[in-house]
Amino acid sequence: MAWRSGLANFFLRASCPICKRPSQGVFCRDCDRQIDAYFPGRMPDEAGLLPVSVYCWGRYDGALKRAIAACKFEGARAIAIALGRKLGQHWQQEVRQPPAQVVVPIPLHPQKLKKRGFNQAEVMAASFCAVTGLECRPRWLRxxxxxxxxxxxxxRQERESNLANAFALGETVRPQSVVVFDDILTSGATLRAAIALLEQHQLRVAGVIVLARTELGTRQWEGRNV
Ligand SMILES: [Zn+2]
Structure with a gap:
């Protein structure tokens, strides 16, 4: 029977990156429903990880975690595009007044970019912007x-020193408000470092958009003054 299912797979466009079952779209209908069941919106930053408000699709677990992992490690650009689009569609329904017109994704180091082939945060941000009409500026941050x-x-100390001087401005830009975009928020150290650099250059960070936030971020930092 194996040859039969192999033949069936051959004729279907692809298999779902989350459950590996044959699927017509990027995700199969089941996994698509599971991803849609997360509750996007403003998440309370109980631990005070970031100095700005966070718009987030959901917790980094289950189907959402597997989808992000698949796009990171299997180099599947289509998954990142699909996730960015979903986030953009919800943002459009919920956010009447965007806090800024410009979206700056967190960049990868060129070495890592070469290895991975694409920056998933940038691809998600571009797809998000295509839906919301905001401007994606992936070259502003390097x-x-x-x-x-x-x-x-x-x-925390090791995290902060690891990120010290990790970013630079990629272009000369006039002072304005921006939103920073990343795929996952964990300790917040990466986003804090990026926000600090942008603000040194008169770019006011009006908010952060992330696809998922880890439980680790909440548990590990709970009650601490970060
Ligand atoms: Zn699936």
Whole structure:
């Protein structure tokens, strides 16, 4: 029977990156429904990770976690586009007055970009902007230092020094408000470093948009003054 299902897969366009079952769209109908079941919107930043408000699709778990992991490690640009579009559609329904017109995605270091082939945060942001009509400015921020994955750092101090001077401005821009975009919010150290750099250059960060936020961010930092 194996050859039969192989033949069926051949004729279907692709398999769902989350559950690997055959699917007509980017995700199968089941996984698509599971991703849609997350509750996007403004998430309370109980731990005070960021100095600005956060718009987030949902917790980094289940189908959403698997979708982000698939687009990061399997190089599937279509997944990042689909996720950015979903986020944009919800944003349009819920946010009447965008806090800024310009969206700046968190960049990857050129070495990492070469290895991975594309920056998932940038692709998601571009897709988000295509839906919302905001302007995506992926060149305004550059990553100038190769940092180790934040997950491998053990303390807040190590996280902050890992990110120190990690970013630079990529273009000369006039002072204005921007929104910063990333795929995952964990400790917030990356976003804090990017926000600090942008604000040094008179770019007021009016908010942050992320696809998912880890539980780790809440648990690990709870009650601490970060
Ligand atoms: Zn699926």
């Amino acid at each position: 990553r100038v230092k190769e940092t180790k994955p934040q997950i491998e750092t053990r303390s």
